[in-house]
Amino acid sequence: MKRIGYIGLGIMGRPMAENLIKAGFELVVYNRTPAKTEPLIALGAAVASSPAELAGRVDAVCVNVTDTPDVEAVLFGERGVAQAEADKLNGLVVIDHSTIDPDATRRLAARLTELNVALLDAPVSGGDIGARNGTLSVMVGGERGAFDRCAAVLAAVGQTITHCGPSGAGQATKACNQVLVSTALLGVCEALALAQAEGLDLDTTIKVTSGGAAGSWQLAHLGPKIARRDFDPGFMVDLLNKDLNIVAHAAADHELPMAATALVAQLLREAAQHGRGRDGTQALATVIERRGGFEFGHD
Amino acid sequence: MKRIGYIGLGIMGRPMAENLIKAGFELVVYNRTPAKTEPLIALGAAVASSPAELAGRVDAVCVNVTDTPDVEAVLFGERGVAQAEADKLNGLVVIDHSTIDPDATRRLAARLTELNVALLDAPVSGGDIGARNGTLSVMVGGERGAFDRCAAVLAAVGQTITHCGPSGAGQATKACNQVLVSTALLGVCEALALAQAEGLDLDTTIKVTSGGAAGSWQLAHLGPKIARRDFDPGFMVDLLNKDLNIVAHAAADHELPMAATALVAQLLREAAQHGRGRDGTQALATVIERRGGFEFGHD
Numbered sequence: 001m002k003r004i005g006y007i008g009l010g011i012m013g014r015p016m017a018e019n020l021i022k023a024g025f026e027l028v029v030y031n032r033t034p035a036k037t038e039p040l041i042a043l044g045a046a047v048a049s050s051p052a053e054l055a056g057r058v059d060a061v062c063v064n065v066t067d068t069p070d071v072e073a074v075l076f077g078e079r080g081v082a083q084a085e086a087d088k089l090n091g092l093v094v095i096d097h098s099t100i101d102p103d104a105t106r107r108l109a110a111r112l113t114e115l116n117v118a119l120l121d122a123p124v125s126g127g128d129i130g131a132r133n134g135t136l137s138v139m140v141g142g143e144r145g146a147f148d149r150c151a152a153v154l155a156a157v158g159q160t161i162t163h164c165g166p167s168g169a170g171q172a173t174k175a176c177n178q179v180l181v182s183t184a185l186l187g188v189c190e191a192l193a194l195a196q197a198e199g200l201d202l203d204t205t206i207k208v209t210s211g212g213a214a215g216s217w218q219l220a221h222l223g224p225k226i227a228r229r230d231f232d233p234g235f236m237v238d239l240l241n242k243d244l245n246i247v248a249h250a251a252a253d254h255e256l257p258m259a260a261t262a263l264v265a266q267l268l269r270e271a272a273q274h275g276r277g278r279d280g281t282q283a284l285a286t287v288i289e290r291r292g293g294f295e296f297g298h299d
Numbered sequence: 300m301k302r303i304g305y306i307g308l309g310i311m312g313r314p315m316a317e318n319l320i321k322a323g324f325e326l327v328v329y330n331r332t333p334a335k336t337e338p339l340i341a342l343g344a345a346v347a348s349s350p351a352e353l354a355g356r357v358d359a360v361c362v363n364v365t366d367t368p369d370v371e372a373v374l375f376g377e378r379g380v381a382q383a384e385a386d387k388l389n390g391l392v393v394i395d396h397s398t399i400d401p402d403a404t405r406r407l408a409a410r411l412t413e414l415n416v417a418l419l420d421a422p423v424s425g426g427d428i429g430a431r432n433g434t435l436s437v438m439v440g441g442e443r444g445a446f447d448r449c450a451a452v453l454a455a456v457g458q459t460i461t462h463c464g465p466s467g468a469g470q471a472t473k474a475c476n477q478v479l480v481s482t483a484l485l486g487v488c489e490a491l492a493l494a495q496a497e498g499l500d501l502d503t504t505i506k507v508t509s510g511g512a513a514g515s516w517q518l519a520h521l522g523p524k525i526a527r528r529d530f531d532p533g534f535m536v537d538l539l540n541k542d543l544n545i546v547a548h549a550a551a552d553h554e555l556p557m558a559a560t561a562l563v564a565q566l567l568r569e570a571a572q573h574g575r576g577r578d579g580t581q582a583l584a585t586v587i588e589r590r591g592g593f594e595f596g597h598d
Contacts, residue, residue, distance in 0.1 A: 102497060125511045137511050162507045165499060172497035176504055179490040180513035183559070187482025190557045191475040194546065197553035198401060198471035200464060205475055208461045212424045212436050213534075214479035216515035235512075247493065254496035257590050258489045259566075260482070263558055291556050 001093075001153060002026055005058035007051055007074050008098070009036040012124070013064035015131040016097065016157040018043060020062075023156035030054045050079035056088040060095055060153055067242055068100040075108060082115060090116045093146050095153065097138075099123040099178075101246050102171035103253060109142065109167040118146035121167060123174035124158060127235055135159040139177070141169030175250055178243040179261050184218040185281055186264040189288040191219075192226055196296060202227035222282040229296055231279040231286070238277040241268050300392075300452060301325055304357035306350055306373050307397070308335040311423070312363035314430040315396065315456040317342060319361075322455035329353045349378035355387040359394055359452055366541055367399040374407060381414060389415045392445050394452065396437075398422040398477075400545050401470035402552060408441065408466040417445035418466065422473035423457060426534055434458040438476070440468030474549055477542040478560050483517040484580055485563040488587040490518075491525055495595060501526035521581040528595055532579040536570050539580050543567065 006017040009031045027045040029037045037047050048054035075081045109119040120142035130136040138158035147163045154161045164173045195205040206223040244265040251258045267287045276283040305316040308330045326344040328336045347353035374380045408418040419441035429435040437457035446462045453460045463472045494504040505522040543564040550557045566586045575582040
């Protein structure tokens with residue numbers, strides 16, 4: 001594979017596309033807002049006027065948009081990938097780095113198979129920092145053959161590339177990841193709320209508890225931000241809410257009760273309702289504050 | 300400090316007492332079940348017939364029993380520490396390694412102060428393995444002077460010794476620790492339940508998610524046990540339930556809503572109700588299984 005298309009040059013897509021150029025791939029880019037293609041053009045990327053035109057010019061199409069309907073539009077909407085000429089589509093691989101519904105992914109993959117296009121679901125974790133540094137973890141679902149053919153493309157954007165299983169397995173793994181992230185975050189918020197109520201120094205509490213069985217990435221990285229009420233994003237509440245909607249849908253499909261995940265989803269929705277949607281996920285702490293009648297870092 | 304008393308030679312107390320002997324302290328031991336003193340006597344410890352008698356022979360008394368009433372009985376019950384002669388009590392330090400109520404700790408400390416006895420609350424984390432290897436984290440509350448005088452005693456049983464604040468601060472920190480432990484564990488159970496429902500390989504899911512923002516001690520250490528339905532203790536459900544009762548009491552004192560902690564406490568109580576009290580805390584997974592109508596590791 002040599003020519004790669006990139007659709008969706010947002011906070012994640014742009015640095016990932018840049019890493020593909022650095023790795024020596026020829027890039028063709030498309031973005032709904034054309035201005036966002038300019039930094040890539042400056043690095044040597046060509047630009048396409050539509051996903052369909054882009055698909056006709058490349059060996060693989062990377063997609064990095066927000067939600068399930070966005071991926072559907074890129075693939076099957078007007079001037080979408082599926083509208084490229086049939087012989088151009090034959091053998092194409094779509095690598096979808098968006099975080100979307102596992103079940104929808106399987107349906108999209110089935111539709112693409114009819115066009116002789118393989119779909120790899122390949123959501124990532126590691127945030128915008130991981131995207132810039134190429135240290136993302138990429139969770140891939142889809143046919144093993146397509147995965148193997150895209151190994152160099154995936155290696156250019158991530159550090160840990162894992163084939164998780166058939167189509168949808170990457171998205172399902174990402175859904176599990178977001179369950180872990182959000183429930184651990186809620187635990188951190190409640191633990192620090194108790195610490196503050198007990199008059200403890202929050203930084204000391206975080207330090208003491210981080211080293212053992214209570215330790216987590218969320219505690220070590222977001223705990224100190226909560227302690228100083230720093231709600232700058234990292235990863236935005238709105239995006240975690242979107243991901244937890246995906247989880248809720250999957251859980252409903254399986255009739256799986258997920259009481260803690262449902263709870264944190266409700267609280268994160270409350271955060272968004274109170275204007276914290278574009279803050280970092282640690283702004284979940286503001287919901288705990290309001291419900292508890294206190295502010296972190298104040299007596 | 301040279302002569303140390305040790306009361307409570309259970310799964311934690313025995314190895315901690317042994318480490319005090321190894322560090323060169325002269326030990327006097329007492330246990331409600333006298334047979335448990337024998338391994339320590341074999342290592343050179345003297346034995347006392349009651350906490351009161353023990354208190355009269357040492358510079359500091361370590362206590363390592365289960366719950367608040369047990370500590371109260373050791374200190375203020377019949378032939379308790381408080382019944383030693385007044386001049387023997389003068390300047391004594393009690394180091395309480397039990398995990399008990401922070402508020403009760405403060406009351407006990409106040410009563411001991413009247414006898415010129417200092418109380419350090421010094422609950423630990425790190426489990427029986429940490430107790431054996433002397434790698435415990437010790438969270439200490441109480442007067443700084445008493446803490447400093449006991450530095451060598453604490454260093455003999457733990458690797459990380461932290462003065463968390465005044466009396467009760469050690470217990471309060473431990474309470475926060477148990478909030479973090481239990482909420483993270485519930486998140487792991489729900490994430491793995493979703494993984495299984497989605498047909499993912501659980502070990503792959505754990506591996507992929509452990510490295511990033513979803514990572515936690517609970518995921519890395521208890522996730523694999525859940526995946527193979529290994530419910531051997533580690534740390535027992537009954538003990539975590541006891542600790543979460545302490546948390547619930549503290550939260551009620553502060554009128555602090557802790558929805559996630561309350562949820563996991565309910566589910567762990569359900570685990571105990573179904574005969575899992577003496578299993579490891581990862582047996583919380585059996586509650587998730589029963590509610591979800593599945594078993595981990597089976598389709």
